[in-house]
Amino acid sequence: MTKTDWHRRDVLKAAGGLAAAGPLTQRAWAQGSPAEIKVGLIVPLSGLYARPGKVMQMGAEMGIDHVNKAGGVKALGGAKLKLVVIDCGDTTEKAKNAAQRMVAQEVDLVGATGAYLSSFTLAVTEVTERAQLPVLTLSYSDLLTQRGFKYIFQTAATAGAQSEMGLPELVKLAESASGKRPQTVGILMDNTATSIATAKMIKEKLLGELKLKLLFDEVWTPPLADATPLIQRVRAARPDLLLFMPNAVSDAKLGLEKLNEFGLGQGRIPTISFSITVAEPDMLQSVQPNVVQGLMTVVANWGCKGQEALMAELKQRYGEPWMTQNAISTYGDIWLFKEALEKAAAPTREGVAQALRTLDAGPSRHYPGGQLKFDPAGRRIGAGVTIVQWQNGVPVTVYPKELAIAEPFWPKA
Missing domain, CATH: 3.40.50.2300 (Response regulator)
Incomplete structure (x- = not known):
């Protein structure tokens, strides 16, 4: 089964036209494993908030490189992750429009991370929820996970x-x-x-x-x-x-x-x-x-003890003097998507979303406190602060x- 076939299956499932398939085995992917799996990054890259958006891109790029160098998604035959970057601009209206373009044009995205300001993330996730696209976010607003949405996952502690x-x-x-x-x-x-x-x-x-x-x-x-x-x-x-x-x-x-x-x-x-x-x-x-x-x-997060190698790489690679939340949290999000893809063993939105809903991957590694596990609202359990x-x-x-x-x-x- 090709990656396009799996995306088509996602669409049919969302419409109620196909029952959920049982767990996939590695053997099932012996023929037709995808060469790459797309993950979106929707952040402000123009206007007033372009600078933090660019730093989020740095963290995501480092995460993609590290996941791929470590062998990619092993449950999918070593498929590599590919980052798709979308500029959400500097207003909520621009952010909403960018999200609409993202879900319309990038139909094979399995998930996305972003969108920096909580105001932007609230607008973006109104769109991604309808598209059943799972989104990881470091945004703080309590409202993000008070709306009953099923496809948003808040890695940071709420404001x-x-x-x-x-x-x-x-x-x-x-x-x-x-x-x-x-x-x-x-x-x-x-x-x-x-x-x-x-x-x-x-x-x-x-x-x-x-x-x-x-x-x-x-x-x-x-x-x-x-x-x-x-x-x-x-x-x-x-x-x-x-x-x-x-x-x-x-x-x-x-x-x-x-x-x-x-x-x-x-x-x-x-x-x-x-x-x-x-x-x-x-x-x-x-x-x-x-x-x-x-x-x-x-x-919600910052470069800290135990992350010295990552901080040094960010400085050497991009010239950043220190590692802010924007870099380390977005870096962690890429590894979290990798974890979800391993659990789902399918490069689909619904597979990734369900894996995130049921994930229990132990103590968090790239966020302070808590577990790599989400409650029914989509909040990371035990998330701490720095x-x-x-x-x-x-x-x-x-x-x-x-x-x-x-x-x-x-x-x-």
Whole structure:
């Protein structure tokens, strides 16, 4: 049976015209195993978010190379993986249109990974769900896996879960280092889906549990034109802790530079974030290392202890100074697809989706915490977080302890 035949079988099954076939054996593939199996990467490669999308492409390319050099998909006769890259642009409408083109033109994709911003992923997966195309995503929004979809699999902890795991650790660190527990907090955030989900958990649950008083809650739409009004709120209120949540590097730079200009930088008003944006390499193109020294952010994944060889390869191959979540999570997604294809023993969308639904492949290797196993909603079971801190011009993993590259410190004036 050819790869086209297997795709046709997928379509018939989706229409109810063919009963599910039983498990395939290696012998069944002795004649007609596919030479290559296509996996999609749908990420922003143009516009405001092109840089993180490009880094996701780097991680995916490394994953494809490593899987293929290790012998490809052995259950399918050593078939190699091939990456198909789709630019989803920098708006939700562009992302939706890109997803529609992807499912229409790339009919033999068995799965895809992407789409960076949760807002984009929400739009993309509305399309891929109808096409019954399994999608792995590092996007954070809780909404992604609250819609009853069957073909989305969230490898990262949700935004709400990340807040719940990360913020109490940061409050404990502040109290331990300074001898004083933070009492007040201010929030500056963009209106992307991830930031909204993060802030929802913080405001509805964590502020009460941690006995933090919210002094202000300011929201902007990217791109940020002028950070002055936002930072004036910070200067007027003087919170013990500032939660700063941008998802565009340009917005992060404007906010942090203005904090520094107003004399409110790290040590005076400790600032923490909940996105990888503030730890992107591009931050140092216009922000001096002293502006970000000590800044911490809670993220779903980061280059950490045990991944030294991958970090070195990324630096040598692409010139990247460190491994962000965008690279390591997308790299892990390729191996996860490989695992699903081995289990399915069929290069089909439904086979891959069912394999992901029933996968139980032990402790995760390329994501923090938990298992390579998904719950019925499509969330990875036990997914953890990392806390990353800028130290001497480099953002390094400082939590959890078993993955940490350095010890955390609380910034002081």
